[in-house]
Amino acid sequence: MKTLKFLGLAAVSAFGLALAAPSTAQQSDSQQAENQLKDPPSAFLVDKRRASWHAEVQRTERGFMIGNPKAEASLIEWISYTCPACANFAREGEGAMDLALLAPGHMNVEVRPVIRNAIDLTVSMLVQCGGEEEFKERHRMFMMGQRTWLPKVQSAPQTQLASWSSGNKAARLSMASALGFDDMLANRGVSRMDISTCLSNDEAAQALVQNGSADRTEFSVTSTPSFALDGERLADVHGWNTLYPVIAERFKPENSSQ
Numbered sequence: 001m002k003t004l005k006f007l008g009l010a011a012v013s014a015f016g017l018a019l020a021a022p023s024t025a026q027q028s029d030s031q032q033a034e035n036q037l038k039d040p041p042s043a044f045l046v047d048k049r050r051a052s053w054h055a056e057v058q059r060t061e062r063g064f065m066i067g068n069p070k071a072e073a074s075l076i077e078w079i080s081y082t083c084p085a086c087a088n089f090a091r092e093g094e095g096a097m098d099l100a101l102l103a104p105g106h107m108n109v110e111v112r113p114v115i116r117n118a119i120d121l122t123v124s125m126l127v128q129c130g131g132e133e134e135f136k137e138r139h140r141m142f143m144m145g146q147r148t149w150l151p152k153v154q155s156a157p158q159t160q161l162a163s164w165s166s167g168n169k170a171a172r173l174s175m176a177s178a179l180g181f182d183d184m185l186a187n188r189g190v191s192r193m194d195i196s197t198c199l200s201n202d203e204a205a206q207a208l209v210q211n212g213s214a215d216r217t218e219f220s221v222t223s224t225p226s227f228a229l230d231g232e233r234l235a236d237v238h239g240w241n242t243l244y245p246v247i248a249e250r251f252k253p254e255n256s257s258q
Contacts, residue, residue, distance in 0.1 A: 075110070229246060
């Protein structure tokens with residue numbers, strides 16, 4: 001297993017995962033699919049009496065689970081914060097699933113970060129910095145804001161990228177300051193001291209790398225976003241347009257226990 005000193009832009013490039021390039025196929029017809037789920041057919045019946053599970057969050061061994069822990073279906077979502085296709089999925093699918101599946105308790109979603117580079121490592125550490133109840137806010141803040149902060153990474157001098165590529169404590173603190181990540185969290189009530197403490201936690205950084213390695217071994221996760229439904233990784237599903245038909249089939253009225 002690679003240690004942190006081997007985690008960097010060069011190592012990521014060796015796996016064919018360039019920082020600026022999406023690692024998945026382009027999405028299509030996603031808006032249509034989102035509208036279908038936001039205005040759910042009979043397969044997605046919302047019980048308005050129990051529509052609050054989407055606010056429940058708990059930390060898991062490898063990520064954070066949102067929703068009813070005892071839901072009839074469980075989805076794992078593997079994402080990279082530097083992956084544009086992952087940000088597209090967050091914009092197109094996460095809100096729709098919140099409304100129709102998570103809120104009424106039909107399904108839970110576990111978000112697991114994939115560490116492709118040192119930027120991913122830093123953002124992932126910041127997303128898990130704070131209480132479980134604010135995880136969704138931090139996760140979506142970085143995803144929805146990716147169009148603003150990712151170009152800053154891509155335009156950074158090569159010397160600066162090289163200095164960050166180790167992913168060590170000093171590099172994490174430096175990139176958080178230079179890219180405005182610390183301001184993003186501070187503006188949402190996280191203290192500067194807590195931000196520094198989170199980024200300085202080498203044990204937490206190592207755990208993120210180890211968890212990603214475990215998921216590659218167990219689920220053969222090689223691209224982002226990727227998904228597993230009820231413990232089985234979904235082949236060739238790398239966006240909302242391809243995930244929607246799978247969960248629609250899963251929740252056909254004849255298959256639903258609700």
